[in-house]
Amino acid sequence: MKKILLMGNPNVGKSVIFSKLTGTNVVSSNYAGTTVEFTKGRMKWKNEIVEIIDVPGTYTLNPTNKAEEVAVQMLSEGDLIVNVLDSTNLERNLNLTLQLVEKEIPMIIVLNFWDETKHKGINIDVDKLEKYFKVPVIPTAATKGIGMKEIINNFDYKDTVKHNFGDENERWTAIGKIIRDVQDIKHKKHTVLDVLEDITVKPITGIPIAIIVLAISFFVIRFIGEGLIGYVTEPFFEVIYKPLMLKLSVFFGGDGFLHNLIIGQLINGELDFEQSFGLLTTGVYIPLASVLPYIIAFYLLLGLLEDTGYLPRISVLVDNIMHKVGLHGFSIIPMMLGFGCNVPAALAIRNLESRREKFIASTLMATTIPCMSQTAMVIGLLGSYGNKFILYVFLVLLVVWIFVGSLMNKLIPGFSTDLLLEIPSFRFPSISTVFKKLRMRIVGFLAEALPMMLLGVFVINIFYVLGVFSALSTAIGPFLNKVFGVPFEAIDALIMGFLRKDLAMGVLIPLGLNAKQMLTMSVLLVIYFPCIATFVILLRELGIKDMLKSTLIMLTSTIVVGGYLNFAFVGESFSLVRLIPIVILFIILKYMPKIGNSKNLNYDQRNTECTK
Amino acid sequence: MSRCRLTEVDNGKKCRVIDYESGRGMVNKLTSLGIRLGKEIFIVNGSFMGGPLTVLAGSTRIAIGRNMATKIIVEVDNQ
Numbered sequence: 001m002k003k004i005l006l007m008g009n010p011n012v013g014k015s016v017i018f019s020k021l022t023g024t025n026v027v028s029s030n031y032a033g034t035t036v037e038f039t040k041g042r043m044k045w046k047n048e049i050v051e052i053i054d055v056p057g058t059y060t061l062n063p064t065n066k067a068e069e070v071a072v073q074m075l076s077e078g079d080l081i082v083n084v085l086d087s088t089n090l091e092r093n094l095n096l097t098l099q100l101v102e103k104e105i106p107m108i109i110v111l112n113f114w115d116e117t118k119h120k121g122i123n124i125d126v127d128k129l130e131k132y133f134k135v136p137v138i139p140t141a142a143t144k145g146i147g148m149k150e151i152i153n154n155f156d157y158k159d160t161v162k163h164n165f166g167d168e169n170e171r172w173t174a175i176g177k178i179i180r181d182v183q184d185i186k187h188k189k190h191t192v193l194d195v196l197e198d199i200t201v202k203p204i205t206g207i208p209i210a211i212i213v214l215a216i217s218f219f220v221i222r223f224i225g226e227g228l229i230g231y232v233t234e235p236f237f238e239v240i241y242k243p244l245m246l247k248l249s250v251f252f253g254g255d256g257f258l259h260n261l262i263i264g265q266l267i268n269g270e271l272d273f274e275q276s277f278g279l280l281t282t283g284v285y286i287p288l289a290s291v292l293p294y295i296i297a298f299y300l301l302l303g304l305l306e307d308t309g310y311l312p313r314i315s316v317l318v319d320n321i322m323h324k325v326g327l328h329g330f331s332i333i334p335m336m337l338g339f340g341c342n343v344p345a346a347l348a349i350r351n352l353e354s355r356r357e358k359f360i361a362s363t364l365m366a367t368t369i370p371c372m373s374q375t376a377m378v379i380g381l382l383g384s385y386g387n388k389f390i391l392y393v394f395l396v397l398l399v400v401w402i403f404v405g406s407l408m409n410k411l412i413p414g415f416s417t418d419l420l421l422e423i424p425s426f427r428f429p430s431i432s433t434v435f436k437k438l439r440m441r442i443v444g445f446l447a448e449a450l451p452m453m454l455l456g457v458f459v460i461n462i463f464y465v466l467g468v469f470s471a472l473s474t475a476i477g478p479f480l481n482k483v484f485g486v487p488f489e490a491i492d493a494l495i496m497g498f499l500r501k502d503l504a505m506g507v508l509i510p511l512g513l514n515a516k517q518m519l520t521m522s523v524l525l526v527i528y529f530p531c532i533a534t535f536v537i538l539l540r541e542l543g544i545k546d547m548l549k550s551t552l553i554m555l556t557s558t559i560v561v562g563g564y565l566n567f568a569f570v571g572e573s574f575s576l577v578r579l580i581p582i583v584i585l586f587i588i589l590k591y592m593p594k595i596g597n598s599k600n601l602n603y604d605q606r607n608t609e610c611t612k
Numbered sequence: 613m614s615r616c617r618l619t620e621v622d623n624g625k626k627c628r629v630i631d632y633e634s635g636r637g638m639v640n641k642l643t644s645l646g647i648r649l650g651k652e653i654f655i656v657n658g659s660f661m662g663g664p665l666t667v668l669a670g671s672t673r674i675a676i677g678r679n680m681a682t683k684i685i686v687e688v689d690n691q
Contacts, residue, residue, distance in 0.1 A: 060644040062644075064640055064644065089646075089671055089672055092646035092670060120671065122671075168643070172648060198657075201657060201666045201673065202656070312675075315675070316664055316675040329664065418664075418678075418679045418680040420642070420674070420677060420680060421674065423672075423675055425673075
């Protein structure tokens with residue numbers, strides 16, 4: 001099969017071209033934000049099937065990070081390179097082009113964002129560029145579908161030309177010459193977009209804007225999520241699905257092991273999708289009816305923030321906060337991904353530079369970032385007690401995030417590396433790409449969540465029959481009761497949480513907890529352990545030793561936070577006097593000396609430590 | 613013409629990269645993003661409370677951590 005590689009700098013629209021070329025026949029999916037994973041797709045071309053590979057963006061063939069390493073490795077497999085360039089940024093993009101063309105693999109050059117050059121007063125002479133490299137040069141505007149046909153028409157391009165541009169300095173000299181020959185820039189006045197691009201990165205204006213954007217996103221996610229639940233998923237399950245299940249219940253005789261496994265226990269002769277715990281009732285209802293609507297809402301918003309180019313601006317704004325926990329601004333991206341699902345977030349952490357950063361980011365993410373399933377669970381559990389309690393959960397998580405992060409930064413030797421990040425221009429997102437990405441992410445969520453959910457329901461039923469739950473309640477229950485102030489049976493929720501946190505919802509609701517107990521349980525469920533799927537990926541990424549340390553931190557946090565909540569929360573809110581210990585702890589933390597303090601190390605020494 | 617660190621250049625000023633106070637690793641990263649010797653860059657926003665700088669190199673906005681920016685030596689046109 002012919003292999004076609006889409007290569008170029010990050011943010012040049014490779015993925016949009018990829019999605020336009022492959023249409024809907026994507027064979028393997030990817031999680032955006034994890035550029036290490038590459039995407040393959042197939043398309044029919046002149047009676048044969050060709051494979052198109054969306055190679056992670058790279059600035060150079062001398063790899064400086066993991067994503068770039070992957071890009072270089074893939075080079076040898078290609079039959080044709082489609083080198084995608086941002087034509088509003090020709091000079092920098094040509095650096096990779098010159099390196100690629102020396103490899104003597106058939107190549108065509110695509111000048112993407114061609115439509116934007118006019119607004120920016122840039123004029124590029126395509127013919128001259130074509131003559132210089134002696135390869136086809138195609139101007140495109142991928143989001144509008146312009147130029148895609150011309151790319152496809154050149155798929156059988158086979159010629160290679162010998163080029164040698166010498167070392168790096170000579171290469172930049174050559175680029176300078178090309179730019180003078182082919183490009184002409186007329187200075188244009190500042191447009192509204194230019195102003196917007198600047199004020200979103202300047203802290204004084206950018207931080208309020210970021211807070212507004214994130215607040216709006218949060219409300220839109222809740223609005224869409226609740227709307228879908230109230231008007232689509234719940235009515236479907238109650239009106240159409242329930243009668244079917246009740247018929248099936250009669251068929252299975254209304255009781256017995258098989259009936260309870262598949263349909264679940266009837267509560268007062270009725271089915272309760274959240275509490276019955278059958279494979280076909282609770283096992284299907286929680287992922288599809290309670291969590292999926294939020295997943296759809298979250299990934300829709302995230303896709304829009306990613307494709308407009310807004311997300312990297314948040315990295316810049318939070319950089320100094322992230323340094324306090326030993327990370328740099330870019331690590332906010334995996335954290336934000338984590339709010340959707342911790343699994344793609346754990347994969348995105350791979351892109352961070354040092355082992356220390358990977359460890360801190362993974363531990364913080366797994367401990368304190370509630371994924372959409374957990375958020376749906378928290379809203380489901382506490383919504384009836386009042387929005388105040390939902391806010392408390394997020395506040396507690398934020399405090400834990402800051403505290404555990406700063407503590408790790410002080411205790412783990414080493415330093416955070418510096419931020420160096422291209423801030424993309426704002427672009428109007430391609431709606432078809434946004435929806436395509438959304439669909440891939442939803443499929444990814446269902447593939448991961450549904451089997452785990454069914455396994456969870458299955459295990460619960462087996463445990464129930466074997467009496468495992470009552471045994472554990474007697475063994476560990478008193479401890480939980482003493483430290484966290486929750487009933488013995490709450491242990492069941494924690495056990496179920498290993499498989500899927502949202503499953504714990506069904507265990508907790510029937511216990512009739514008070515607000516304080518429910519709050520404690522919600523926080524504990526979020527922090528005590530990531531779900532199995534995330535755990536497996538983190539184990540692979542961090543190795544056994546670091547994962548053990550990370551787990552130890554999670555368990556310690558759980559006991560400390562749970563115990564402290566039990567102590568500091570009186571009645572319906574926090575007791576101010578009992579918050580004093582936490583203030584003292586923060587002061588101690590601030591003046592605590594940093595272990596392995598080596599501020600005098602220069603960047604490169606630190607860098608060698610990072611790359612091992 | 614005066615020689616200084618990138619962090620010392622005022623907002624809205626242009627400067628030219630003339631030296632780096634560090635080894636290959638950092639230079640490679642900066643160069644691949646277009647911040648190379650001789651390149652004229654424009655300061656969009658200087659470091660704020662120890663945060664990163666935002667500069668414009670060509671038509672690309674790039675955020676550079678403060679620590680790294682102190683190691684980039686530039687010359688500024690005084691007019």
